[in-house]
Amino acid sequence: MTPDPDITRGRKFEQVRRGASAIFLRDGFAGASVDDIARAAQVSKATLYTYFTDKSVMFREVMSASAAELFDPRMNLEPVDLPPDGHFADMLDDVLTWALDPECLRLHRLAIAEAHRFPDCVGNYLRLREACIVQPIRAQIDLWIKQGSIREHDSDRSSRNVAAMLLGNAIPQALLGQVPDEDRIRATARDCAWLFTLVHGIHQDMTA
Amino acid sequence: MTPDPDITRGRKFEQVRRGASAIFLRDGFAGASVDDIARAAQVSKATLYTYFTDKSVMFREVMSASAAELFDPRMNLEPVDLPPDGHFADMLDDVLTWALDPECLRLHRLAIAEAHRFPDCVGNYLRLREACIVQPIRAQIDLWIKQGSIREHDSDRSSRNVAAMLLGNAIPQALLGQVPDEDRIRATARDCAWLFTLVHGIHQDMTA
DNA sequence: GTCTATATACGGATAGAC
DNA sequence: GTCTATCCGTATATAGAC
Incomplete structure (x- = not known):
């Protein structure tokens, strides 16, 4: 929950995070496409990029959030x-x-x-x-x-x-x-x- | 060493296999690009595809050959x-x-x-x-x-x-x-x- | 068999309307 | 903030010369 300059939170943040989580966990980093993530999160690609500056930032957020949730x-x-x-x-x-x-x-x-x-x-x-x-x-x-x-x-x-x-x-x-x-x-x-x-x-x- | 219809062996087969091995082991399946593999094997992409019908066949060959070699x-x-x-x-x-x-x-x-x-x-x-x-x-x-x-x-x-x-x-x-x-x-x-x-x-x- | 050059699609990322 | 539509590089795979 440390504030990250590369991440801006908003209304659909959780929704996006969950979608990204599902796809990354299924396909890995390189195997995951942001199109798939957007589909899974029921959000447009552009929306993804208002939350995260790029795919790697998205991945980091998924990793730390999933770990926190699970552990x-x-x-x-x-x-x-x-x-x-x-x-x-x-x-x-x-x-x-x-x-x-x-x-x-x-x-x-x-x-x-x-x-x-x-x-x-x-x-x-x-x-x-x-x-x-x-x-x-x-x-x-x-x-x-x-x-x-x-x-x-x-x-x-x-x-x-x-x-x-x-x-x-x-x-x-x-x-x-x-x-x-x-x-x-x-x-x-x-x-x-x-x-x-x-x-x-x-x-x-x-x-x- | 079982004959695979999707794989044709030739002069540079070992060379190609080693290049593919190096890249797959470094970058994973989705993360590896055939351009990188061709470069690593010092062979053109077209040559790769004379040996393997596609990337996934290449991967399987790398896995089984590496396992055999290592084990x-x-x-x-x-x-x-x-x-x-x-x-x-x-x-x-x-x-x-x-x-x-x-x-x-x-x-x-x-x-x-x-x-x-x-x-x-x-x-x-x-x-x-x-x-x-x-x-x-x-x-x-x-x-x-x-x-x-x-x-x-x-x-x-x-x-x-x-x-x-x-x-x-x-x-x-x-x-x-x-x-x-x-x-x-x-x-x-x-x-x-x-x-x-x-x-x-x-x-x-x-x-x- | 091996190359260069290319077809074709898909990827990440953005512009601009609302 | 969120969308649709699009840019453009890169990816896999192939055509055709040698």
Whole structure:
């Protein structure tokens, strides 16, 4: 929401932004035509150019607005006051399910595709997304450590490792078109939770 | 190397293929212009069109040829007859370093970017890549299981988990422009190896 | 088979009426 | 502020000479 000299807001701003968003997310930056965007926004091309000085400015706005929209609501995912056992798997399930949401995937694909055309945009995106994924996990782990439910350790590292294992297979495959089904998601979440508690839990059973 | 009716091979075929490869990998499908490709290949546009019926055929050829070139030499990475301890971390280091190679990253980015424009191409790519990454890990694990160095378990699952944790953080970040340095790679590889042996090893020390 | 030159369409961006 | 109509460069693809 920082005022951008290249962007003038007006009546149909949201409408335009949504249209642009839809087309960019579908076709990428180079693949998107402003004619298509105008059609999708139900606005004339000239109107587009009253809002944005050119296509690249339009793209930047779409990226930051989409990221803000997608990543903000997740922030209110507070750590829950429950034992690590079953809840952790549920939580990881939620995170993975969220990350596999079509909207989330499209934005991620776009960010990757345009990474070296718009490095600044994408850097910002990466930070926001990272925060949305590993921070909840880390907060939860920290709470459990504080409560003495699990052993003390470097939660920054372990939360990143958990996130990596949780998303490391599913996201690349989903980005390439093979989205895992619910059962597969659940199994992955369980594996992660199991492995985490096995390594960092207090009462681990090595024969399990 | 399957004969494609849309492709006629000739004297400058390789030259053309390399030029197209360079431009597509740099600019994506929609972003690449055939003028640029012709320039990069030091060939006229007309010559391009004697080899490929159109741009999309050119793209498909680039994808499959690049994948074949990048993924084939890795196949001869045989499991080594060593104890899991130090060697596993080294091996994982190799895998991660390879996956972070600029050429490998560019192809991966392209595959993701064009996933829904060329689903067939990308499906093939995904399988080849998967095989290159988790198969060596799995083969190594299987060997150790057979030797009795580590406990018996579902190596298919564990190798995928190891691969996920190994690549899950580094690859997305690298795709978005933030390639980790050697130390970071080494640390990640070590974490993975440590965690794997801790969970599946025979002589684990839980206080470590 | 390979080139130069060109057809044809589509792209981003703008002029000017309202 | 929003539209219709248009400019003009660039894009893909081809014709035809050699």
